Amino acid sequence: MSSNALGPSSSLRARVLVALVVVLVPGVYFGPHLLADDGSQSGFSDQRALVGAVEEGFVRYWAAGSGDYSSGMGGVVEYWFRFHVAKALIALALLGVLVALGVVVWRAFLRSEGVRRGGLAVAGVCVTGVGLLSLVVAAANVQGAVAPFTSALTMLPVGARGGELGGTLEQVRAQLAADPDGASPSPSPALAEMISDNARYHVSMVVIAGVVAVGLAVVSVVLWRRFAGAGDRRARRLLGAFGGIGTVLVMAVLVVGVANVTVAADSARGLTEFFGV
Structure with missing residues (x-):
C-alpha cells in the first residue's frame, strides 16, 4: 500500500x-x-x-x-x-x-x-x-x-468395535434403540444427562445464530442505504457487493438456526443418529 x-x-x-x-x-x-x-x-x-x-x-x-x-x-x-x-x-x-x-x-x-x-x-x-x-x-x-x-x-470414535469403549458404545446404542425418542419417564441418569446436554448444545447455536443474523441484517441494511445514496460508481459496486453478501449470509445463518431448533427439539433422536443406532 x-x-x-x-x-x-x-x-x-x-x-x-x-x-x-x-x-x-x-x-x-x-x-x-x-x-x-x-x-x-x-x-x-x-x-x-x-x-x-x-x-x-x-x-x-x-x-x-x-x-x-x-x-x-x-x-x-x-x-x-x-x-x-x-x-x-x-x-x-x-x-x-x-x-x-x-x-x-x-x-x-x-x-x-x-x-x-x-x-x-x-x-x-x-x-x-x-x-x-x-x-x-x-x-x-x-x-x-x-x-x-x-x-x-x-x-x-463411535464406530469403534471391541474393548471397553466398544462395549460401552453398544450399551448406549441399546438404550437409544429401546427409547429412540427419549420418551421413557425414567431413562438412565447417564443417558438423560447426555440428552439434556445435547439439547443445550443445539439451543445455544439457535441463540448464537439469532444474534449473528440480527447483527448481519443491521449491517446489510446500513450498506444498502449507503448504496442507495452513493454517487460514485465504484463505491456503489462495493457497497452493493457487501450488501448482497450480507443478505445471503443472513439467510444462511437462519438456516443453521432452524436446523439446530429441529435437533434441540428431539435431542434423543439426534444422539441416536450420532451413535449410529
Whole structure:
C-alpha cells in the first residue's frame, strides 16, 4: 500500500492492524491449548492424548451410571470448556481487528488506481474471507463452551468395535434403540444427562445464530442505504457487493438456526443418529 492510497495515519493504523493479525491468526490455533492447560491435564495439547482421555473418561462416565462426570470425564470437560472460551475470545479479537483492517483496506481501494487498486482488492477479499472464518470459529466455540460435554463427545470414535469403549458404545446404542425418542419417564441418569446436554448444545447455536443474523441484517441494511445514496460508481459496486453478501449470509445463518431448533427439539433422536443406532 502506498501513500497515494493511504494517508499517514491510515498507513500506521494498517501496519498496527496487520501486526495484530499476524499475532492473532496463529494464536487462534496455538493459544487455546496453552490457556486451557492448568497443569492438571498433562498432554491434552496433543490431539491423540485428548481423544484417548475422552474415550477413557466416557467409559468411566457410563459405567458409573449416575449422570455425574467421573474424575476422568470431569477433567476433560473442564479442560474443553476453558479451551472453547479461550478460542472464542481470541477469534472474536481477531474478528474485531479484521473488521477494522477491512475498513482501512476497502477505503484505500476506493481511492486507488491501476495495479495498486488490484492489490488492494485482493487484500480486501482475503481480509473479508478470514474475517468470516473468524466469525464461524467464534460461534462454534461459544457453542462448545456452553455445552463442553457434548462437544467433547464429538471426538468419540463411535464406530469403534471391541474393548471397553466398544462395549460401552453398544450399551448406549441399546438404550437409544429401546427409547429412540427419549420418551421413557425414567431413562438412565447417564443417558438423560447426555440428552439434556445435547439439547443445550443445539439451543445455544439457535441463540448464537439469532444474534449473528440480527447483527448481519443491521449491517446489510446500513450498506444498502449507503448504496442507495452513493454517487460514485465504484463505491456503489462495493457497497452493493457487501450488501448482497450480507443478505445471503443472513439467510444462511437462519438456516443453521432452524436446523439446530429441529435437533434441540428431539435431542434423543439426534444422539441416536450420532451413535449410529
